[in-house]
Amino acid sequence: MRILVIDDDDQMRTLLRQVMEWAGYEVVEAGDGREGMHKHRKQPADLVITDLIMPEQEGLETITSLKKECPGIKIIAISGGGRIGPEAYLPAAQELGADKVFSKPFDVRELAEAVKELLGHE
């Protein structure tokens, strides 16, 4: 199964890739929403893990596009918050269709388990 990881923070993106590889998935990385959409169209992912505040195209916009193009796709939104804190962004992500949300910093095992749970339902 393929997982698309979208985050503009290099270190966070690398960590997400390592966690997902550790959990046994194939991983594709993207530095922002636009690049993520481009890669998803070329190689559709089964699940997308996306940050919310990013350059070029924000996470909320990415979630909207993903759900529009692939209504069944599983999405996990993560955020370190911004001017108004993660609690303000994450519920919006859920409203737009994210299946699970995580506030940075998060427990990598909980994330891995959430991915398994979402993909296990397929």
Next chain:
Amino acid sequence: MNGTLLLIISVVLAGYAVFSVLFYCLRLQPRLQPRPPAATAPPLPAGGQAPPAAPEMVSGLRMNPVLQRAVDEWQYTFDAIIDPVLILDSERRIVKGNRAAWQLLAVNGSPIEGKYCHQLFAGADDPCVFCPMQTIHLENKSHCQEVTHRYLGRTFSVSCSPLLDEGRIVGFVHAAKDISHQRNLEKRLVHAYKMESIATLAGGIAHDFNNILGAILGNADLLLYRLPPNEGRNGAAPLGPPLTLTEITEHIQAIKRAGARAKDLVAQILAFSRQSTNQRRHLLIAPVVKESCRLLRATLPATIDIRVAVPEGIGMIHADPGQIQQVVMHLCTNAAQSLENNTGVIELSLREIESGKAEQLRYHDLAPGRYVVLTIKDTGRGMPPETIERIFDPFFTTREVGQGSGMGLAVLHGIIVAHDGVIDVTSSLGKGSVFTVFFPRVPDAAGTDDEQEKVMPKGSETILFVDDEEDIVSMRTRMLSHLGYRVLPATSPEQALEYWTKGKERIDLLITDQTMPRMTGLQLAAEVSTLQPGLPIILCSGYSEAVTLEEAQEAGVRRFLAKPVDMRLLALAIREILPNRDGSEE
């Protein structure tokens, strides 16, 4: 015809009367004993102290009615002035005070006449260290300054003018406008704005910190989860393939990199929190703008493109670095908030201009001269003309409730005006806004005014000059050396004290800055006074209210000079303090 004649006579008499009274008050009165308050005082407000009445008698001579009326008119006018006004003799003794002065200074109705100005304002036996009359004696012209008298618990805007008789100072007119309320309001406003800035900044910093923590904790967790249970960890067998040494190294390096990022971020936060009030000095603005941009990049969403154009060779301004950073940060934060969907461009630029007629026509408050111009341009939603008109009003905001009080631009305007600067804004709806800030460019330190130098008194004593700003020490060392003094420079209080502990130098005068790390100028002065009792000390400080007369006297400070210190005043003050030694004045 008769009516006209009477009018002319009345005017002449009134003129004579006013002249006589002024002459009496300003010239003769100092030689007389203070008068007790008379019984026929003008009507008083409830609870007010009684100033002396108009002098209907002068040394037993009864005035004619016209003269009496003129005297009364003068007294009523004097008493109608809402600020305390004092007429002082040349020794700073009060000759006469108006009603407001009596209300402020008279204790239990006792007369204020005959008492020294400093007795009533500062409760002190000696003149205040920052007394404007000292400056008037040196310069022979009027002087205005802000003074905080802790004895009265008030801040005054004092204007003091010499009363001259054939060029000789025979007294002073001292007017003190109470500005405590304004100053308190300003302090509260600045504090509230700081709190708002900190809250905004905290949100931005939190985003970056959460990413860093995510990397540290995530990598650490991943290591722990993947380590076999017999390697110091209990629990279930790890998932997935076993960890290789390369992978372990990779995780540890990722933790280290994240730690280094956190360290940088802390440095940036500390740079921001170094903001202090009113520590103005000669400042290169370009590094402050660049540092602010680095901080903005960490706090604003990455979707905002921040472009900086700072050419080489931008000159110095006289400014407080913390406040300049506050100006840049706030204007950029505002610009960011005007961008739709946090997407767009903010451009910062610096340039120098010579203000000509075109600039003065456009920017009405701009005086002729050379300026460093800071421009902050955004591609945001812009503002309509009615918003631009009110943008610098306190509490005016276009943001929604809870997103900001709208005090920021008003405070910023205050900061810029306090720096003798001008701020201008142009905006176009849907296209963006441009904020332009003009700061007067100050001449480089090397550009000393030759004319002023010629009239500066010189000397040859040894002066220890202490300031934590290396540029200031180097500039002052050059200037004082040029005046003939032997200058021992020190860039820290500790370095200054070494001159005594090593005991090789004979020092005639200490000039010290007040605000320095680890030890204030006052503490240094007190320490030095124990090592060399009686050593004359001049204290230079950015704000007079930070030092009380008692503290200064206790520490052995002989003169106080407000920063930025005028070189000529410093040269005069040195000779005033060291008059009996080598006074080779020009």
